[in-house]
Amino acid sequence: MPKTPDYFKGKTLVVTGGASGIGRATALVFGREGANVLCADIDEQAAQQAARAVGEAGGRGEAVFVDVTRRESVRAMVEAAIQRFGRIDFLFNSAGSAIRRAKFLEIDDELWDRTYALNVKGTFYGMQEVIPHMLKNGAGVIVNVASTAARSGGAGLSPHYASSKGAVNTLTLGAAREFAGQGIRIISVSPTIVDTPFQDINAAGAFERAVSNIPLKRAGRADEIGELVLFLCSDACEMMVAETVYVTGGRQ
Numbered sequence: 406m407p408k409t410p411d412y413f414k415g416k417t418l419v420v421t422g423g424a425s426g427i428g429r430a431t432a433l434v435f436g437r438e439g440a441n442v443l444c445a446d447i448d449e450q451a452a453q454q455a456a457r458a459v460g461e462a463g464g465r466g467e468a469v470f471v472d473v474t475r476r477e478s479v480r481a482m483v484e485a486a487i488q489r490f491g492r493i494d495f496l497f498n499s500a501g502s503a504i505r506r507a508k509f510l511e512i513d514d515e516l517w518d519r520t521y522a523l524n525v526k527g528t529f530y531g532m533q534e535v536i537p538h539m540l541k542n543g544a545g546v547i548v549n550v551a552s553t554a555a556r557s558g559g560a561g562l563s564p565h566y567a568s569s570k571g572a573v574n575t576l577t578l579g580a581a582r583e584f585a586g587q588g589i590r591i592i593s594v595s596p597t598i599v600d601t602p603f604q605d606i607n608a609a610g611a612f613e614r615a616v617s618n619i620p621l622k623r624a625g626r627a628d629e630i631g632e633l634v635l636f637l638c639s640d641a642c643e644m645m646v647a648e649t650v651y652v653t654g655g656r657q
Contacts, residue, residue: 406635406636406639406641407639407640407641408639408640408641409640411438411439412438412639412640413435413438413439413440413635413638413639414438414439414440415439415440415441416440416441416494416495417440417441417442417443417486417490417491417492417493417494417495418431418432418435418440418441418442418443418494418495418496418497418638419442419443419445419482419483419486419493419495419496419497419535420432420435420442420443420444420445420496420497420499421445421446421471421473421482421497421498421499421500421527421531422445422446422473422499422500422501422550423442423443423444423445423446423452423455423456423468423499424444424446424448424451424452424454424455425446425448425451425455425601426499426599426601426627427499427550427596427599427601427627427630427631428444428446428455428497428499428500429444429455429458429627430626430627430628430630430631431497431499431627431630431631431634431635432444432455432456432458432459432466432631433455433458433459433462433628433631434628434631434632434634434635435459435464435495435631435635436458436459436460436461436462436463436464436465436466437462437463437464438463438464438635439463439464440464440465440495441464441465441466441467441489441490442456442459442464442465442466442467443456443467443468443469443482443485443486443489443490444456444459444466444467444468444469445468445469445470445471445482445500446468446470446471446500447470447471447472447473447500449468449469449470452468452469452470453468455468456468465490467485467486467489467490469481469482469485469486471500473498473500473523473526473527473528473530473531474522474523474526474527475530476530476534479527479530479531479534480530480534482534483534483535483538487538492538492542493535493538493539493545494542494544494545494546494638495545495546495547495548495638496531496532496535496545496546496547496548497547497548497550497634498527498528498531498532498547498548498549498550499550500523500527501523501524501527501528501550501569501570502520502523502524502566503520503563503565503566504516504519504520504523504565504566506562506563507562507563507565508561508562508564509560509561509564512564512565516565517565520565520566520569521565521569521572523569524566524569524570524572524573525569525572525573525576528549528573528576529576531547532547532549532576532580532591535547536580536584536589539588539589540584540587540588540589542588543587543588544588544589545588545589545590546589546590546591546592546637546638547580547589547590547591547592548591548592548593548594548634548637548638549573549576549577549591549592549593549594550573550593550594550596551570551571551573551574551577551593551594551595551649552566552567552570552595552596553595553596553597553651553652553653553656554566554567554570555567555568555570555571555573555574555595556595556651570595573593574593574595574649577591577592577593577647577649578647581646581647582646582647585646585647590642590643590645590646591646591647592637592645592646592647592648592649592650593648593649593650594630594633594634594637594649594650594652595649595650595651595652596625596630596652596653597615597619597624597625597651597652597653597654597656598612598615598616598619598624598625599624599625599626599627599630600624600625600626600627601627612624618656619653619654619656623654624654625652625654629652630652633650633652637650
């Protein structure tokens, strides 16, 4: 939690992938704290539902369509947030997917390119479009979603996804160190298995097998990641820069 009471009240979060899973859960956590939240997603109808839920939680929710693989769409998202709320204080790059599971020799050019476009370009575009605005304000926090798969390699299931999330960590590190002295903090979070619609693309039985290897004996919850993002964006975490925070349940 923040050190300052009502720290998030009236501040603005933009969240990509805000219609479901970790993105939606994080939007609701910030809404509970009285924040303005722009729920951005390729599924605009579901994003609108998430925005209404933000309002019910106590914040001000708005929705916008975004295709994070297209720079012009990400730029329009950032402009919409500024027009509606006046400024952007926090960006949560949550949109991402493995597209489909594949072993190493099954990865074709299309799967590789689509995975990198969504996970890496989407994060890159979000940071590049919002950082100039944050520089003008002299402050801002960006949190990117990586994965413990970047550490394990995704062997036999999704090395393309693991590789892309490793790139997210590298982008986070490079940008964070460049802008840390200008009031901008950039961090990534690397969850293990989280029980979200993302897991629906998993191979039969793979989710259960993965959970069985977690010492805590359960998958993570999306709201747990949302609470972590809230903490990382708060004034209790001002020394946290260029880090990736692992959320593993004890799993290596």
